[in-house]
Amino acid sequence: MTRFAEKNTAITGVGLSDVSRGADKSALALTVDAALEAIADAGLTRADIDGIATWPGERADGSGFSPVGCAALQDALRLEVGWYGGGGEAPGQYGAVFNAIGAIAAGLCRNVLIFRTMYEATARKTAYANSLLREGQRQAGPFSWYAPYYTYAAALQQALFFNLYVHKSGIRPEQIGQIAVGQRRNAALNPRAIYKAPITIKDYLASPLIATPLRIYDCDVPIDGAAAIIVSRMDVARTLRNPPIRIEAIGSSMRYRNSWTQLAELDTQAQPKVAEMMWSRTDLKPADVDIAQLYDGFSFHTINWLENFGFCERYGAKDFIDGGQRIALDGELPVNTGGGALSGGRLHAYGAVHEACTQLWGRAGARQVKGDPQICATSTSGGPLAGAMLLVRD
Amino acid sequence: MIARTLPAIDRDNEAYWTWGREGKLAIHRCASCEYFVHPPVPFCPRCESRDVAPQAVSGRGRVVTFTINHKPWVPDLVDPYVLALVAIAEQDDVRLACNIVECAPEAVDFDMEVEVVFEQAEDLWIPLFRPVTA
Ligand SMILES: [Zn+2]
Numbered sequence: 370m371t372r373f374a375e376k377n378t379a380i381t382g383v384g385l386s387d388v389s390r391g392a393d394k395s396a397l398a399l400t401v402d403a404a405l406e407a408i409a410d411a412g413l414t415r416a417d418i419d420g421i422a423t424w425p426g427e428r429a430d431g432s433g434f435s436p437v438g439c440a441a442l443q444d445a446l447r448l449e450v451g452w453y454g455g456g457g458e459a460p461g462q463y464g465a466v467f468n469a470i471g472a473i474a475a476g477l478c479r480n481v482l483i484f485r486t487m488y489e490a491t492a493r494k495t496a497y498a499n500s501l502l503r504e505g506q507r508q509a510g511p512f513s514w515y516a517p518y519y520t521y522a523a524a525l526q527q528a529l530f531f532n533l534y535v536h537k538s539g540i541r542p543e544q545i546g547q548i549a550v551g552q553r554r555n556a557a558l559n560p561r562a563i564y565k566a567p568i569t570i571k572d573y574l575a576s577p578l579i580a581t582p583l584r585i586y587d588c589d590v591p592i593d594g595a596a597a598i599i600v601s602r603m604d605v606a607r608t609l610r611n612p613p614i615r616i617e618a619i620g621s622s623m624r625y626r627n628s629w630t631q632l633a634e635l636d637t638q639a640q641p642k643v644a645e646m647m648w649s650r651t652d653l654k655p656a657d658v659d660i661a662q663l664y665d666g667f668s669f670h671t672i673n674w675l676e677n678f679g680f681c682e683r684y685g686a687k688d689f690i691d692g693g694q695r696i697a698l699d700g701e702l703p704v705n706t707g708g709g710a711l712s713g714g715r716l717h718a719y720g721a722v723h724e725a726c727t728q729l730w731g732r733a734g735a736r737q738v739k740g741d742p743q744i745c746a747t748s749t750s751g752g753p754l755a756g757a758m759l760l761v762r763d
Numbered sequence: 764m765i766a767r768t769l770p771a772i773d774r775d776n777e778a779y780w781t782w783g784r785e786g787k788l789a790i791h792r793c794a795s796c797e798y799f800v801h802p803p804v805p806f807c808p809r810c811e812s813r814d815v816a817p818q819a820v821s822g823r824g825r826v827v828t829f830t831i832n833h834k835p836w837v838p839d840l841v842d843p844y845v846l847a848l849v850a851i852a853e854q855d856d857v858r859l860a861c862n863i864v865e866c867a868p869e870a871v872d873f874d875m876e877v878e879v880v881f882e883q884a885e886d887l888w889i890p891l892f893r894p895v896t897a
Pocket residue numbers: 793794795796797798807808809810811812
């Protein structure tokens with residue numbers, strides 16, 4: 370197993386800016402906050418950072434989806450690096466991490482600053498409508514196949530997949546709601562979460578439908594904020610202040626048609642082969658996992674990952690989450706322990722990596738999972754995109 | 764409903780968005796092995812032939828999956844509508860994004876038999892699907 374490059378890397382520091390529904394500073398300033406916190410957390414200085422990575426790279430379109438790229442951050446921090454890379458054509462949100470692992474293996478760098486910045490809360494208050502479509506403008510590229518059909522948001526494309534999942538699995542709304550309700554319970558114990566007021570299954574069932582079967586509480590919340598992690602070469606990691614959180618295995622398989630319409634299995638999206646790849650690169654098994662930070666752009670992603678990681682059987686998630694005890698902080702598999710993106714804000718799985726490390730380093734305060742958790746499964750998802758990482762604290 | 768956002772036309776997708784003028788649904792097909800290639804590419808991934816061109820299909824299909832939208836993403840988007848993926852009758856792995864029309868959203872179901880209708884928008888004819896009536 371030692372031949373896999375990720376085994377020679379570890380997360381050595383994490384940082385998180387203020388996360389809010391309207392920031393009092395610029396997106397770049399938030400990014401600097403997260404980056405400096407991560408660098409200091411690792412016990413490093415700016416001079417030690419010799420690589421930078423992000424996903425999906427700078428998009429100067431006013432949407433706030435990714436307003437800061439490598440170039441802006443590199444210059445703001447005056448970093449001198451051996452390698453950097455940012456861009457959206459990667460296997461999902463963790464593409465930046467996978468690229469960093471490759472760059473470390475290639476000898477291009479030793480300590481990579483990886484970040485994800487979003488400024489969607491401010492963008493939606495000002496310049497940008499909450500819509501993928503631009504009035505009067507013809508749509509080119511893969512999204513053109515959806516554009517004429519009032520497909521205003523990824524929520525609609527995802528709802529197509531989730532509705533088929535509901536149809537095939539027989540999951541009931543009060544079971545689906547356990548994800549949103551349970552994560553809100555965790556968020557109440559997380560000072561940095563966006564929404565902390567408790568919600569009940571009754572609240573969930575009464576909440577507005579977005580597009581069947583999605584309700585508002587199934588959707589993550591757009592925010593202003595930035596998360597950063599430092600991925601270091603293992604020999605460097607062993608000299609730093611935190612116990613290394615080893616990247617034990619990654620799954621970046623894209624052995625599917627790269628399409629939002631022609632994916633072979635619509636109800637599981639691209640997750641199964643990504644999970645299969647991750648488990649093929651480790652001796653650990655699903656039963657070894659202590660906690661899970663499962664992608665929750667929509668709650669159904671989390672439900673899908675429970676099955677596709679093998680924590681339960683195909684279409685068995687409805688029973689696994691029924692009543693919510695198994696996925697609670699004191700359950701057999703605590704899931705999205707900080708409230709996730711549903712209650713903590715959309716940082717596209719980088720908030721989840723921050724929470725994973727916070728738990729594995731025993732820093733989670735009132736929401737700390739008991740029993741000294743050591744192994745965490747994390748994931749991303751979205752149509753043909755998906756990624757997975759198994760993190761293990763030494 | 765408000766105006767549809769229209770696709771940008773190129774050599775590969777032109778037939779799909781314009782043959783509706785003649786009431787035809789155009790799907791690219793390999794002349795050598797008869798495989799339908801969608802989205803349209805002038806290359807057959809099954810037999811590697813370059814002899815792939817648009818061909819009119821029956822316009823029949825089935826609803827693979829669908830969602831009923833309730834959120835007014837933009838002003839004036841008031842009524843619920845159905846976004847769906849329809850598999851063409853000729854080849855089940857060719858899936859077309861579309862709206863299901865001429866029926867109540869609640870009447871749409873998985874595996875429902877549908878047929879194409881076209882709606883003109885500027886110089887294009889947008890394929891939509893409606894339930895097949897007996
Ligand atoms: Zn062929």
